[in-house]
Amino acid sequence: MQISPSILSADFANLQAELEAIADADWAHVDVMDNHFVPNLTLGLPVVEALLRVSPVPIDCHLMIEDPDRWAPPYAEAGAGSVTFHIEAVADPVRTARAIRAAGARAAFAVKPGTPFSPYVDLLPEVDMVLVMTVEPGFGGQSFMADQMPKVREVREAVRRHGGEIWVQVDGGVSASTIEQCAEAGADVFVAGSAVYGAPSAAEAIDHLRELAARHTH
Ligand code: DX5
Ligand code: ZN
Numbered sequence: 001m002q003i004s005p006s007i008l009s010a011d012f013a014n015l016q017a018e019l020e021a022i023a024d025a026d027w028a029h030v031d032v033m034d035n036h037f038v039p040n041l042t043l044g045l046p047v048v049e050a051l052l053r054v055s056p057v058p059i060d061c062h063l064m065i066e067d068p069d070r071w072a073p074p075y076a077e078a079g080a081g082s083v084t085f086h087i088e089a090v091a092d093p094v095r096t097a098r099a100i101r102a103a104g105a106r107a108a109f110a111v112k113p114g115t116p117f118s119p120y121v122d123l124l125p126e127v128d129m130v131l132v133m134t135v136e137p138g139f140g141g142q143s144f145m146a147d148q149m150p151k152v153r154e155v156r157e158a159v160r161r162h163g164g165e166i167w168v169q170v171d172g173g174v175s176a177s178t179i180e181q182c183a184e185a186g187a188d189v190f191v192a193g194s195a196v197y198g199a200p201s202a203a204e205a206i207d208h209l210r211e212l213a214a215r216h217t218h
Contacts, residue, residue, distance in 0.1 A: 001183070001188055001190070001213040001214045001217060002026035002027065002188065002189045002190070003026055003027075003190050003192065003196075003206050003209050003210050003213075004025065004026060004027035004028070004029040004060045004169070004190065004191045004192075005022045005027075005028060005192055005196040005202065006030075006062075006171070006191050006192065006193030006196075007029065007031075007051075007197075008031045008042065008140040008193045009141065009193035009196070009198060010197050011197075015054075016054045018197070019055045019056060020056060021202040021203065022056075022057065022196065022202050022203075023056040023057065024206050024207065025057055025196075025206050026058075027057055027058055027059065027060040027081065027082065028051070028055050028057050029171070030043070030048060030060065030062065030080075031062050031140075032044060032063045032065055034064070034066060036066045037065050037066045037088075037089050037137075038064045038137050038138035039138055040138045045074055045075060045078060048061060048075060048080065049078050052079045052080065058080075058081030059080045059081055059082075060080070060081065060084070060191075061083045061084065062131065062171065063075065063085050063086070064086060064137045064138070065089065066089050067089070067091075068085035068086065068090050068096060069090055069095065072096055072099070072100055073096070073099040073100055073103055075100075075105070076101075076103035076104060076105035076107075081105060081106060082106040082108060082128070083100045083105045083106070083108070084107075084109065084110050084129070084131050084169075085108075085109055086109070086110045086112065086137075087109045087110065087115060087120055088111075088112055088115055093109060093120075093123055094123070097109070097123070097126040098126065101128075106129060107127050107128055107129075108127050108131055108167075108169070109123065109127055109130060109131070110130075110133060110171075111131070111132060111133060111151070112136065112137060113133055113134070113135070113136060113145055117130070117132070117154055117155050117158070118154070121158050124158060124166060125162070125164075127166065128167065129166060129167040129169055129189065130159070130168055131169040132155060132168065132170055132171075132187070133172055134171060134172040134173055134174065134178075134182070135171075135173050136172075140194055141194045143173050144172065144173025144174065145173065146181065148170075149182070149185040150185075152182060152186055152187050153185045153186055155186070156168050156185065156186025159186075167188050167189045168186055168187045168189065169187065169188075169189035169190070169191060170182045170189075171191035174191060174195060175192065175195035175209075176195065176205075176208060176212060179209050179213050180212055180215070180216040181216075182213070183213040183214075183215075183217050184216050184217075187213075188213075188217070190209060190213055192205075192209060195209065
């Protein structure tokens with residue numbers, strides 16, 4: 001059970017301190033948005049490079065960008081521990097996932113709420129994680145979409161059949177009141193932005209989320 005707090009809900013004027021506040025987490029989730037794939041703009045490679053220099057935990061890059069074939073591998077080359085591209089945006093997922101892995105990072109693809117998983121099951125040998133979005137990508141603080149749980153189950157079953165160590169990540173609206181159903185459905189990596197950075201203590205929020213997830217795994 002791994003917790004990956006999203007710094008999208010952190011104080012962007014104090015990112016080093018905000019990363020130190022989540023030193024107990026497994027990852028720091030960094031949402032890269034280009035204002036084309038999603039209607040929001042956050043940060044890009046130069047900022048990720050700066051975060052990598054100071055982060056106490058490995059960086060989990062979620063690329064909500066067009067043309068990840070071109071732009072994803074440099075995040076792996078810069079030292080991100082995990083790089084996720086959107087399946088809706090990629091032209092050659094096999095080549096892009098291989099380039100990410102060749103640079104030493106874990107590779108993952110993400111599916112938006114309206115995107116089915118089944119057409120992509122053959123990509124499992126090429127990736128280390130599948131991200132099932134539980135909100136429409138673009139913004140933090142949105143409501144959790146429980147109707148994505150059957151897809152989480154479907155991915156978990158496909159991973160089981162395939163074998164190997166492929167993680168199933170959920171992202172969007174994950175909180176103390178929604179994490180249990182994600183764990184029950186088979187997720188094992190949980191992104192939480194507002195539930196961590198909106199809490200009085202980020203460290204306590206992380207521990208609490210991890211405990212709830214661990215109790216509902218099977
Ligand atoms: C949404 C981002 C999420 C977001 C999650 O497009 O991918 O990572 O930061 O924020 P919460 O946990 O507040 O829904
Ligand atoms: Zn994200």
